[in-house]
Amino acid sequence: MIKALSFCLCLFAITACKDSRVSELQEQNLALKDGLTSQAGMLEDVLGRIDTIERSSVFSEPQFLIQDEVMLIEEQSFQPIVSGKFKVVATGDILPEVIFLELEITTVIKKDGQTYSQNVIHRVMPGADANNLIEFIHPLTQHGVKATGITLRITPVSWYQGHHIKG
Incomplete structure (x- = not known):
């Protein structure tokens, strides 16, 4: 108790x-x-x-298509330049969200074979994205060259997978 x-x-x-x-x-x-x-x-x-x-880390090999090439010649007093732009379309079965594409852009004067080349790395989105526009400016070694007298070579060198960071 x-x-x-x-x-x-x-x-x-x-x-x-x-x-x-x-x-x-x-x-x-x-x-x-x-x-x-x-x-x-x-x-x-x-x-x-x-x-x-x-x-999704296994991606297919992308194919790159160059479209809408435009070249303009600007005669300047000391050195003329060729400026241009083109679009890159990335296609493939399974592509990363962002591709970093290394390109070699070469201009060749047909008359004498003089070349100017540069390598650039540009961000490319899969498909025909509006941001896939690449612009360049190359110096010319002589005056009086027309756009038809220049050959433009665009060569993909390599590509790298990128990641788009969402906030």
Whole structure:
């Protein structure tokens, strides 16, 4: 009987002495549980994205098509220049979101065979994206050259896989 009475007194003391610290701890515990649930959801999202990247890391060899070449000759007092632009279309079965394409752009004067060449690396999006426009400026060694007297050679050298970072 004494044991039962002391147990009841202890139980009464625990419930009667419940202060604000216990409720604060319970609130913090609930906040931590909510935070863990949120982090678990974010972890699942990240793991899903990693899985998608790993599954799609085998890409087909892209094909590059050059379209809409334009060349203009500008006669300047000391050195004429040829400026031009063209579009690159990247095609293939499975392509990365972004391709970095290294190109060799060469202009050759047909009359005397003089050449000017430069290598550029340009970001190319798959398909016929409007951002796939590449512009160049080359110096000419002589005056009086017409656009029809110049040969333009565009040679893909290599390509690199890129990743588009979404914010």
